[in-house]
């Protein structure tokens with residue numbers, strides 16, 4: 001029996017719409033984002049995929065997306081677990097900055113290094129920056145380990161312990177798992193699942209609100225590399241829009 005994992009990036013957020021680097025800043029969904037989340041839940045119903053458990057980050061765009069999608073699928077009652085380890089990549093000092101302006105100011109190479117390189121983080125954010133998470137009670141347990149910036153390599157490293165301790169046991173118990181998270185934390189999951197190289201992961205973009213379904217064997221290897229989007233056409237167009245942000 002294969003295991004079923006559904007990855008869902010949150011719907012469009014206020015800062016996606018404004019084209020701002022977001023990271024750990026806790027912005028809300030737009031009306032379009034809320035509708036995307038509902039449509040994602042409807043796609044699950046149509047495909048006969050009913051989650052038994054949901055894992056989310058600590059950020060409201062993922063939490064609300066999971067709630068709206070599950071509500072639409074009549075699965076609002078399933079157990080939910082949350083972890084900062086599923087949060088978006090911390091975008092350091094870029095949080096709150098306009099993507100287009102950043103591209104114009106620093107040029108294509110630096111902009112893309114910050115956005116998509118595997119191991120070069122943006123400059124760290126100062127604790128007194130308006131968009132810092134220092135002092136945010138939800139991260140109190142992290143103490144000095146609270147990230148001030150992250151590259152994708154850092155996200156893989158902090159996501160994997162949760163994957164192993166919390167997500168895999170649910171899959172092994174035969175539960176259909178919904179993982180509602182973010183563009184870059186889901187890129188980390190997909191990189192791990194599909195064994196994508198540090199170079200090739202730069203070209204992978206996850207669209208908002210489009211369920212991506214993986215069937216896994218009992219060694220947690222995908223039966224089909226890359227999984228499958230329930231609406232491949234819409235997912236391709238939306239992923240292209242993510243790739244072109246800032247232009």
Ligand SMILES: O=C(O)[C@@H](CO)OP(=O)(O)O
Pocket residue numbers: 016020021022023024088089091115183184242245
């Ligand atoms: O701003 C962010 O936090 C992310 C996701 O929206 O952006 P990007 O796709 O540029 O990594």
